[in-house]
Amino acid sequence: MTPTRTAALAAVGLALALPAAGCGDGSSSQFKEDYNQAVKPLSRLKDIGGSIGGAAGQTNQQLAKELERLANRAAQTRKNLSHLEAPDDAEEEFQSLKDALGDTIHDLRGFAAAAKEGDPAEANKASKRLVASGTEVQQAEEELRRAVNG
Numbered sequence: 001m002t003p004t005r006t007a008a009l010a011a012v013g014l015a016l017a018l019p020a021a022g023c024g025d026g027s028s029s030q031f032k033e034d035y036n037q038a039v040k041p042l043s044r045l046k047d048i049g050g051s052i053g054g055a056a057g058q059t060n061q062q063l064a065k066e067l068e069r070l071a072n073r074a075a076q077t078r079k080n081l082s083h084l085e086a087p088d089d090a091e092e093e094f095q096s097l098k099d100a101l102g103d104t105i106h107d108l109r110g111f112a113a114a115a116k117e118g119d120p121a122e123a124n125k126a127s128k129r130l131v132a133s134g135t136e137v138q139q140a141e142e143e144l145r146r147a148v149n150g
Contacts, residue, residue, distance in 0.1 A: 028087050028148050038080035041073040060115045067112035074105045090147035097140040103133040 058066070078101045086094035107130040114123035 028090075028150075031084065031087055031090075031148060034084050035081070038084055039077050041076040041080070060118050064112040064116035067108050067115065071105050071108035071112065074101060074108065078102060078105065086144075087148060089150070090144055093140065093144040093147040097137065097144050100133060100136040100140040104130065104137050107133045 078098060081094075081098055081101070084094075107126060111123065111126035111130050114126045
């Protein structure tokens with residue numbers, strides 16, 4: 001596996017491991033509960049590290065299929081999140097998280113397409129975009145957690 005492919009798959013693990021937004025009183029507590037329910041499609045991917053480790057032996061077609069599966073779960077999570085209303089003091093951070101997750105979904109699909117086509121130059125570009133968007137998801141989630149916790 002190329003270093004780029006390994007880095008991109010590690011970013012998938014980071015981007016898709018959304019923890020609970022945090023807790024607080026009143027609407028923040030309800031938001032936390034709703035948030036945890038909304039991210040369940042991703043939280044079920046407990047062994048992302050195992051799938052990343054196994055990717056070395058996968059064909060490009062198998063990798064593409066796994067990336068599409070992850071993109072579909074991330075898209076379901078984003079859809080679930082779109083039905084939530086963040087506490088007033090966390091609305092901007094919540095929108096940033098949804099936007100960053102949307103970018104990651106796009107980048108997962110782009111990386112999957114490049115893998116499926118066997119295009120190493122495009123796969124390299126896509127994996128770099130995925131690493132960047134995965135980092136943005138983590139940063140946005142941390143900002144949301146701080147906003148929810150006050």
